[in-house]
Amino acid sequence: MMLLILVACGEQILASDRSADSVILSKDRRLDILTVKQVQINKRTAMMTSSGLYKGYRIQVVSTNKRDLAFKIKAELLSRFPDQKSYTMFQSPYFKVRIGNFIKKDDAERFRKQLMKFYPQGVYVVEDAIEYTPKDEEEIIPQ
Numbered sequence: 001m002m003l004l005i006l007v008a009c010g011e012q013i014l015a016s017d018r019s020a021d022s023v024i025l026s027k028d029r030r031l032d033i034l035t036v037k038q039v040q041i042n043k044r045t046a047m048m049t050s051s052g053l054y055k056g057y058r059i060q061v062v063s064t065n066k067r068d069l070a071f072k073i074k075a076e077l078l079s080r081f082p083d084q085k086s087y088t089m090f091q092s093p094y095f096k097v098r099i100g101n102f103i104k105k106d107d108a109e110r111f112r113k114q115l116m117k118f119y120p121q122g123v124y125v126v127e128d129a130i131e132y133t134p135k136d137e138e139e140i141i142p143q
Helices: 030-046 067-080 105-115
Strands: 003-008 011-016 023-027 054-064 086-091 094-102 124-130
Touching: 054 067, 054 105, 067 086, 067 094, 094 105, 094 124, 105 124
Parallel strands: none
Antiparallel strands: 003 011, 011 023, 054 094, 054 124, 086 094
16 A cells, blocks of 8 residues: 655645545645735735835815915815825926825715815816825734
8 A cells, every 4th residue: 555645835635545546635724824814915015006105096186387376275275184184296397286195086086075165176086106004904914
């Protein structure tokens, strides 16, 4: 009777040369834990840009070639919405003022509707690399 034992990547396969030719597979439970963690890492990585920021949405409030106007609107946004972060960027020849860090487009749309009360035209949702910190239950802690 010939018995073959193969151990690879935490899996043990026992095969015997019996008339029924049976195979018994025994897998280490830690492989399932590693698989779940790798799936979480892959999902998070798919949400990120090459710079380490997350893919998300912001609301663009103004695009102007007047620097003073852009900074004035940014100051207004900071005073009206202190819980939201605002950003000024320069893409020649325009200064763009954006606000918020939203993972979901629906959340950005809801906030855009609030902004429309103060800025009735030219306010729209744009895709952007955002600052985002995952919640504790989303954290992947290496062990």
